[in-house]
Amino acid sequence: MRIPSIPGFDQQALEKYFKNTGWLFIGKVGGLLIKMLVSIQVANYLLPENNGIVYGGTVFIYLFSAIASLGLDQFIVKELHQFPENRDQILGTSFWMKICAGFACFPLIWIAYQLYPPEGTPYKYVLIFSAIGVIQAFTVVDSYFQSQVRSKYIMQVQVTGNIISAIIKLALIYLHAHRVAFVYAFTFDFVLISAGYYFTYQREGRSVFNWAFNWSLGKKLLHHSWPLIISGIMVVLYMKIDQIMLQNICGPAEAGAYSTAANLSEAWNFIPSIIVTSLFPAILNAKRDDPERYKKRIQNLYDLMVYISLPIAICITFAAPIVYMLYKTQYAHAAPTLAVHIWSGIFVYLGAASSQYLIAEGYNKLTFVRTGFGALVNIGLNLILIPKMGMMGAAYATLAAYASATFFILFIPKVNKQGIMMLRSLFLISLFQKITKR
Template sequence: MILLAKLKRLKQNKGFMKYFKNTSWLFAEKILRVFVGIFIGIWIARYLGPEQFGLLSYAQSFAALFTVFATLGLDQIVIRELIKDESARDKLLGTAFILKLFGAFAVLIAIACTALSGVNTSAASFLILIIASSTVFQSFNVVDFYFQSKVMSKFVAFANVISLAVSSLIKVTLLLNESSLITFALVSLFDAFILAGGYIYFYLQNNLKIIKWSFDGVLAKALLKDSWPLILTGVVISVYMKIDQIMIGDMLGNKAVGEYAAAVKLSEPWYFIPTIIASSVFPSIINTKKNSEKAYYERLQKLYNLVVKIALVIAITITFLSDWIINLLYGSEFSQASSVLSIHIWAGVFAFLGIASRKWFIAENLSMLSFWRTFFGMVINIVMNILLIPCYGIQGAAVAILLSQISVAYIFDFLCHQTRAKFFMKTKALLLISGK
């Protein structure tokens, strides 16, 4: 019995170290990306100024509303299926790749039609089309799904670091040579190309062959049947995360978008923390549920507790330092961004919870409920933006996103009987009450 207990503990320790190392690789890459991204992003913003930076941010936000369709909501579904049955790897990856590729081309056609309709200016439409073209190369991120399912994210981290290094070098070169706005949009397309090449390289280095990928029509229908609620959820998430910048642009102009986007660039990058934590422990959470329902919910509570504590430290620190941060990093041209940052950063507390709890919906096969949760938040955000932007400008948009995040990640759980237990778990986390 003692020997069996020791073997069990050894197995648990090995499992813990496996997930810890996986998380560490992802954290290291994302931390590097955040700091390099903030540094380069601030340099670009200062170089372009609020007006042109606002136009670029507007184009990125508008493109995001379309490009979310190209993912087809397949990410977590494919990872789940790979965990269940690795023998179907080549068929799963091949089918997901073809579906995402078709989705990418459908998005480009939709954007081209929008451009011809005259919804945006010709300059904005051209920028949007360039940025959205990156979705073609993003089809290769199915390789990332495989590495996630095998808890081998160090290869994903390597590919991302290579892409980041090349991209940063190009952007610095463009800045030093005082390049035009359009060249900065083209870099996003090249980024996707380099990242796809990195994924392919590390996949092949693991003695795996893309040539073995195959498309299965029956499997494609099954995947889309499971993923269509996630497609809708992704669209709704994109709308409530990006619609503020589009509405600001339409109501207040590009300069206001630039000031607002400057604050968002310092607020939203932190969202990588719960994303990485949740993605790394997702296989573990699913496996725990097979063995013990109690342990399953204990792990969820610990996850909520952890992400809230991290988010509160970030929010409190940045709130007190927002004026100093904006003046130091962006300069007086972006002075309005400081008040936006001090509000917007608090949306992160609930965004952290929302990202962490999203895994629960997938594990419980409640994708449709996840959609309605996100739809609820989107409606709140749009309505609040309509009411607050004309009266309070970009500060009103920051309040709108805060209210929408609270609605999605917290209030909805209380309103729905299927998620009410999660509301009390999150309340414990928000009140910093320890416990299982």
Template sequence: MKLPFLKGFDEEALNKYLKNTGWLMFGKILGLAASLVVTRYLGPELFGDLSFVLALVTITGAVGALGLDTFIIREIINEPNKRDEILGTALWLRLITNSVLIPITIGVYLIFHYFSATPGDNLSLFVVLLSFISVFKSFNVIDAYFQSQVQSKYVVHVQNSCLFITTGLKFAVVLLGLPLIYLVLVLLFDAFILATGLIITYQNKGISIFNWSFNKARGIKLLKQSFPLILSAVMVTVYMKIDVVMLKPIGSVAVGIYGAAANLSEAWFFIPTAIISSVFPAIINARKTDLERYQKRLKNLYDLLVFISLPVAVFISLFANDIIHLIYDKEFEGAGAMLSIHIWSGIFVFLGVASSQYLLAEGYTKISFYRTLTGAIINVLLNLWLIPLYGGVGASIATLVACIISTFYLLLVPKTRQQGIMMLKSLFLVSAFQKIFKR
């Protein structure tokens, strides 16, 4: 029996989705298990230090990808004979940008450290080491190549292999009782072996990275095309990570407790992306042939995402304290209250991911950027107000409010208002109640 929320979607496609995402589910569960073990091992203070550094390098490193992936794929499809030039140009652009970002990231940290209320904890070495992760991520251009050839399975094999290796290393660090620096080195090693694995996989296809070349004209063209996506990527990263950075002046313990709650809350955020990547081609196809069916499928998608996320939010918020005590013990006291608030942001993240695909399909890229920008600004302003008053609880409230406003930003724009209303109806289970009362 198929759930009513799944009506309008091809059953074969859904079965294919379940098979294709099995590896992803397993990988995420394994990664979450390792993260929970590491968090408990480090305790609030050291985990807070690690979370802060990772948030900082993620925010500054958001520029490093240059928003090029979509354009690399498109360029290779349009000009397959220029593959080496396209990949070589994209790689050098990323390597140069990410190399320049290393001293910038260190400088940002030193300024933050100088004005911080907790000057005793010098994390400069961690910042330097983790800044190199973005340099290794430059080789993700190879992933874009395999996507252009519809051969992502090769990248999946590499990612899974790296996951098993680094998870084993994390458990070894915990079992041997090694200091935090070893976990930092494991994270850096993970980025290194992923880049190495991608290069080896590419070489094994009978083509060579050594044939890649840089073309200045193509580089300028790619940067002009991707500039709006660079801004969007930075705003998304600020939106998701700024709370951790802004909590740091209160202390590493506060960051660690909040980070423990946020990691649990965000552990399942990959689910909407996995679902949407499977069903959205059917939605796009309906847009070309039947607009009424297109809208109905969007409504069904929103209903499905609420159907998944709402019960989880209710359950987690009711038992948040018990879950925190079970997983982390008493060291992370206070994380339960944060988790019970933060978990509700998942509903709006789910709807936001789905509606972002709608905006992309309709060509509303500016609206998508303004929506993310609004969420980032709201999050920063609320953090400035609420963190000094309520600490991690304030950061959780700020995240939730920012997610709500960002998701339903569509209500403020006339041409997307109907889509916002559709999401609102899904949120309040209007379709479900209509089906009940029709019986």
């Protein structure tokens, strides 16, 4: 099947990179469908209060996973592109850095829990979830296959892992398991994926036992990635802090209902990362060869993000009441929250594209400056809106935080043109211009 041409992109590049994207989409969409159906069953089994108690523990892990990953994934792909002959040192160094960072997060998570524990969530649950920071070190294999544009292997691992995970969770429901069993099951999901990465990498003459640590390379990677570590923390703060604040202000039951809306809304956020991962190599080639084409491709990327995210937001807004017919009646009041929360996805998509531009241009520090601004906006608005509006207040705060973080670059002179380009896409100005030229 021939892939339709998109103005500004070479057809040959599209064929190569979208075929890779296709495999990623198959894996992610397959995993999304499985996860959504199973998560609905788990939520209906646990009911809002227990669901909120379990989900509250994951927020700490999302926060510290940014530290445990060290922001290395994008730089691993870049290093493998530039120095493929150093594969074993690049992967080995990154792997052991992530292992060390994962263990270093254990005391940090304990301190964070002591300072601001989510109401009703025992530390035992948080401790179990903490193991994810170490387990996820095998994601370096994902970066390797991305660098090879061979994402079908990642798709196979993810789909297989999701199927096994679904079977385990459904079995726990059938056996009327205690809620702590689902904490172990969620953590075991990452064990499954990591095992899949290991066995997939071992094929075709590769071996993780050939990986080696290189101190100078480790210093180099950390020097470039530290802004992304801070940025990752800020992203999680303005994406997940509302969950803990809602749990502590309104109780676990309200947080449990809100988590269903947030998860359904954020489930679509894998799309921009896949598109950016697959298309940005072609955009970087244009940067090297033709500055004017580079600018056009960036604009086309922003346009594409809006073309995809806007229909999703519209469809989910109208479908929210129907979606919540799949949940028990205790969750029905979360449907309007989903209809609001889903619109934040538009800014997530644009932000993902513009972040890649900032990295390509060497403006790494700006990524955590703007996400830090978004985090402050989210925390401030949550403090004001949650006591008055409950979960709907958290949704409005999230929407405002995402928008403010994405368009913060309008106030930075050296990159404010990117903000204008995103506004052109958001208000469909670029689309109308393309239509009128034809």
